[in-house]
Amino acid sequence: MKTLSQLVFNNTYRQLPASFGTPVSPQPLDDPFLVSVNQKVCRWLELDPADAATPYFIDVFTGNEDHDGFEPFAMKYTGHQFGQYNPDLGDGRGLLMGEIVTSEGKKWDVHLKGAGMTPYSRQGDGRAVLRSSIREYLASAAMEGLGIKTTHALAVLSSNTPVYRERIERGATLIRIAESHIRFGHFEYFFYTNQHAELQLLADYLVTHHFPEIAQQSDSRDPERYSLLFREIVRLTAEMIADWQAVGFAHGVMNTDNMSVLGLTFDYGPYGFLDDYNPGFICNHSDYSGRYAFNQQPSIALWNLSALGYALSPLLDKEAIDDALNSYQPILQTAYSRNMRSKLGLKEKRDEDTPLFSDLFQLMTQQTVDYTLFFRTLSDIESSALPDAAEQFGAFVKQQPPLKEWLGRYAERLQHEVVPDEERLTLMRAVNPKYILRNYLAQQAIEKAEGGDFAMIDQLLHVLETPYHEHPDYAYFADLPPEWGKHLEISCSS
Structure with missing residues (x-):
């Protein structure tokens, strides 16, 4: 394990032309201190977790001291926000600090959220508050624990700097770690400003650094390179959405500037996991039209991919764009079906499976059944006991007869499976988490942290890293x- 000063850097994105962004130094926070560090992320970076508690580490990541390996840079991008194109976007409160290269040659972006004003702050103060920083810190760990592709958070730091939102809050920074911070909106920026040479340069950069198989098959003179790239982005996005839907995760702000080209869950603002099953769940208090409701996520992702395809049109013909987009739905359906069949412990495909799933979701919707607890409870019941197991769901299923009828059908369906009960239940517990990051738990951790008690953050982090245990x-x-925890208002304010 190494200290921050011993890590190796190779800041390739900073070597791109000036049109890709602006060098900016982070603005200092007053009296900074460490809130929490994710030791798992430290291991990926080969960083000693103890180093995060040192004054040097804390000062570097709160803008109070420079670090030789870093070249802070505000990335420029644009994007569609709630369906409307906005040309004035970019890293308005975050900076790409540098790229760590591990001993195995893996590259990690180090990004600092809450670093202060940049040319893209749009009259904002460029700050983050402790509340939103903790929410992203815990959410990224929760998604990683669930096996869903995501950005990560190395640490949360706070300070005595006042930040003015609906109330005065503590200024904070979040150290975000990701394979890449390139968004759909990066390509939209170069397309809508007619910088087509830079658009191609960005695509080539992406292929070179993140899609080595495509790089080996083609060069920048080969139009097929960009078709393969777009198809891969479509595939990665479809699989990410299928994973979201299977665990009951709602992103809340699926603007194109919040969509990763690597299929990473990106920019945790107003997000939420389902408590009571509600297909139309809206986790963002500011989403008045329900554009980003839980059941709209698959179609919104396709809309966003279409916007990206349009931005790539200088590199791709219409047929290639349409072919890639047409692959989205089959990939999504296949991945989602695989995920949901695993949740019920089904390996074989049978005709009765579709109505079995459909009736289950109808039951869960009508009775507002807790999504996570239902599947976890189901993962502990042997098939022979299922017809009489309705009472085991009594804490969160109000009307027992419809559930009893469905459990009987499910038990009959399991008779066609060849996997022994014990093995099936073990497999189900490996895909049906016992723990998710419920909004009320995050809120309790935040309130404690604002009072100076960070213990619950680390407790949640410990559980969420292995949520199936x-x-x-x-x-x-x-x-x-x-009940109060099911109705918390979460907005974009941070």
Whole structure:
């Protein structure tokens, strides 16, 4: 393990032309201190977790000291926000600090959120607050624990700098780690400003650094290179959305500037996991039209991919764009079906499976059944006990007869499976988490942290890293949420 000063940097994105962004130094925070560090992310970076508690580390990541390996840079991009194109976007409160290269040659972007004003701040103060920083810190760990592709967070730091939102809050920074921070909106920027040479340069950069198989098959003179690239972005996005839908995750702000070209869950603002099953769940208090409701995510992702395809049109003909977009739905359906069949422990495909799923979702919707607890409870019941197991769901299923009827059908369906019960249940517990990051838990951790108590953040981090394990010491994190916890208002304000 190394200290920050011993890490190796290779800042390739900073070597691109000036049109890709603006060098900016982070603005200092007053009296900074460490809130939490993710030791798993430290291991990926080959960084000693103890180094995060040193004054030097804290000062570097709160703008109070420079680090030789970093070349802070505000990336320029644009994007469609709630369906409308906005040309005035970019890193308005974050900076790409540098790129760490591990001993195995893996590259990680180091990005600092809450670093202060940049040319793209749009009259904002460029700051982040402790509340939003903790939410992203925990959410990225939760998604990683669930096996869903995501950006990561190395650490949260806070300060005595006041930041003015609906109330005065503590200024904070979040150290975000990702394979890349390139968004759909990066390509839209170069397309809408007619910088087509830079558009191609960005595509080539992406291929070179993140799609080596495509790089080996083609060069920049080969139009097929960009067709392969777009098809891969479509595939990665479809699989990410299928994973979101299977675990009941709602992003909340699926603007094109919040969409990763690597299929990473990106920019955690107003997000939420389903408590009661509600297909039309809207987690963003500011989403008045429900554009980004839970059940709209698959179609919105395709809309965003279409916007990206349009931005790539100087490199691709219409047929190639349409062919890639037409692959989205089959990939999504295949991945989602695979995920949901795993949740029910089904390996064989049978005609009765579609109505079995359909009736289950109807039951869950009508009775507002807790999505996570239902599948986790189901993962502990042997097939022979299913017809009489309705009472085991009594805490969150109001009307037992419809559930009893469905459980009987499910038990009959399992008779066609060849996997032994014990193995099936083990497999189900490996895909049906006991723990998710419920909004009320995040809120409780935030309130404690604002009072100076960071213990709950680390407790949640521990559980969320392995959410399929039992964690008996923290079993209360898996309890049904209180009514007040189901109706918290989460907006874009940070």
